[in-house]
Amino acid sequence: MQVYEAPIRDMRFVLDELWVDDGFGNLPALEQFDSDLTNAILEEAARFSREVLLPLNQPGDLEGCHLENGVVRTPKGFKEAYKAFTESGWSSLAASPEWGGQGLPERVNKLVEEMTCSTNLSFGLYPGLTHGGALALEAHGTDELKQLYLPKMTSGEWSGTMCLTEAHCGTDLGMLRTKAEPQGDGSYKISGAKIFISAGDHDLTENIIHLVLARLPDAPAGTKGISMFLVPKFLPKEDGTPGQSNGVLCTALEHKMGLKASATCQMQFDGSTGWLVGEPNKGMAAMFTMMNAERLSVGIQGLGIGEAAYQSAAWYAKDRLQGRALSGAKYPEKAADPIIVHPDVRRMLMTMRANNEGCRALGAWVARALDAERLSEEPEVRQRAEDFVALMTPIVKALFTDLGHENANLAVQVYGGHGYIWDSGVEQYARDARIAMIYEGTNGIQALDLVGRKLGANTGRLLRSFFHPVSAFIEANKGDGPMKPMIDGLEKAFGALQLSTATIAQRGLADPEEAGAAATEYLRLFGLVAMGYCFARSAQIAGLRLAFGSEEKDFYKAKITTATFFFERLLPQVSALFLSIKAGKKSMMALAEDAF
Known part of the structure; x- marks a missing residue:
């Protein structure tokens, strides 16, 4: 049975208690979003998710989307739910007020995203992709494009997609073949085929705005020759309403393992009119504005399902x-x-609970950095926040989705045979969660990004944004008090992270395959240490609340119990991961290809 009540008390804990001294607060631009307002938003989001989205989750999975006469039809109830979603202002929640948005802090918006993903991940992809596309357009589009498209995308009247993948190229986008021919009036004719396009076509909005990667005629080879174009499904008329068809067609729907109520489309662009977004041949930089935002949101998808x-x-x-x-x-x-x-049932439940609380705490820290990166008036804080977000993005995406999928499979195990049956609802979680480990860059790619780009960037400056606060916390809390077991455990795990970092840096300089062989274990090790830091801080705060006679004894006692379980049963995985990293690539790469 799919049951859900938003964990608002824990959300309030990470929002109002856990990170108040992380250096990413005191943002004058967000002063109007006080606890009373944010609590009201969370309560209403919880109600909407529970009453409107959750009842559509299983029926939507059973019915799926349908392609009829070139138009995708979403499952029964989705159009009405989307209308209620946009009319209630949820689509504009975190968007810029300049385009009609409400400017909500990301630290609150990510919690709302979690609720949407918990109750109906398929539904959440439609507005989620629009938000990411709007961010890319806002950062790289011309004023004319922004004025025409952003208000409608912000309100949810128009939706957005990103069109990267082609049948012959996924991660290796340098191989893409979609063409863009200049027309002399500032527009381009886009021709080519894309696959795996989430929300590529549907009946929820009156227009769909595609951000398409394509090549100009004189583009250099590889990723250095990719440009990004805005291509609407219908060309807007002078009054801003959708006009004639723009040669954008969904040719097929993918038959998928999960997320059946989310339309995953094969798209054909047949001389479709588009406009350049960003600089020629700089499309990857523009697209990564959207990709990085989506990777963080995909991490929240893992947490929501978990x-x-x-x-x-x-x-x-x-x-x-x-x-x-x-x-x-x-x-x-x-x-x-x-x-x-x-x-053994308790083992599974406690593992799931710890995974969720640890990811929520870490996600809240990263969300605070997102706000500080954008809104802090202090250059040093903005830089530190930018470094921290860059470092943690692959960890959030990969760790949260790995753990979300683990949680979904544990739920099936708790249900036993009934979990394997569709009627129970939990096997849907296992199917829906699986794609999050793949799209927006597979988790293996996230690990390579972490060890290949982030560790050595700016002579290790990104690492300092995490290492320094953890080290300072350990030094400040050493002693023989009640926190000693956790601080000792965190110090040992942090030491393994430091040694692993040095090992990968040293070996990787001589042989890049050594870094690649260690990447996945390193990301998991890093993520566990980050969660350990979050749990240690959480337990410390909970202990102080109890010592001062808090009336919420049950909540804070449970917080300490969950933290203790994490330190005793989950954090020790760090030792095994460290040994795997030390082992190097030899046994991994030794077997001849013909022997596989």
Whole structure:
């Protein structure tokens, strides 16, 4: 059974308590968003997600999208839900007020995104991609393009996509063949085919704005010859309303493992009119404005699915009667005990809970840096925030989606045979979560980005944005108090991260394959240490609240218990990851290709 209540108390904890002294606060531009306002927003988002989006999740998965006469039809109820979504202002929540947006801080917006992803990830992709496209257009488009398209994309009247992948090239975009022919009036004719285009066509909005990567006639080879173009499905008329068709056609829908209510399209551009966004042959830089925003949002997708899976599993574990507790019957008046009494079920539930709380805490820290990067009046703070976001983006994307998928599979395991059946609802989480580890750059690519680009950037400056606060926290809290086990555990894990970083840097200089062989383990190790830092801070705050007589004893005690579980049962994985990294590439690369 798919059950969900937004974890608002934990959201308020990471928003109002955990990171107040992280150096990314005190932003005058956000002063109007006080706790009362943000709490009201979270409460209303929780209601909308629970009452409008969640009831459509399973039916939408069963029905899927349909291609009829060249137009994609979304499942029953999606059009009405999207209309309610936009009319309630959710599509414009984090957009710039210049284009009609509400300018909500990312630290709040990411929590709202989590709720949407928990209750209906397929639905969430439609407005999510539009938001990313608007960011790219705002950063790189001409004033004329921004004035025409951004207000409609902000309101949700028009939606957006990004069109990168072609049948012969995915990650290696330097091989793309879509062409852009200049027309002499500032426009271009775009011709080519794209695949795997999320929300490429649908019936939710009156126009769809595609950001398309293509090549100019004189473009150099490889990624240095890629430009980005804005290509609407319908050409706007002089009054700004959609006009004639622009030769943009969905030729097929992909038949997918999950996310069946999200239209994943094969798209054909047949001499479609487009306009350059950004500089010629600089399309990759423009597209990465959208890609980086989407990678952080995809991480939140993993967290959202992970939270929904946990809540459904916890509900079932308390409801399902099976066997007796190993220590003796806990509910002798019943035919059997609920399975939550069994240690292995507790192991799974606690793992899921810890994954979610750790990711939410880390995601909130990165979201605060996003706000500071954009709005801080202090250049040093903006630079540190930019460094931190750049460093953590591949970690958030890969770690959160890995753990979200692990949570979904654990939920199936908690349900047992019933979890494998569609009716239970949890097998949908396992299917929906799987793509998040692949799109917007596979998690292996995220790991390569981390070790290949981020570690050595600016002589290690990006690393300092994380290493310095963690080191300072450990030094400030050493001692024999109640935090000692956690601080000792964090110090040991942080030491393994430092040694792993040095090992990869040293070996990678001599042999890039050594860095590549260690990349995935290194990203997971880094992510676990980051979560450990978040849990140590959380436990410290919870301990202080309890010491000062907080009335929310149950919440803070649970926070400490979850942190303790993480340090005792999950953080020790760091030791094994460190040994794998030290082992190097030899056994990985030794087998001859013909032997596979």
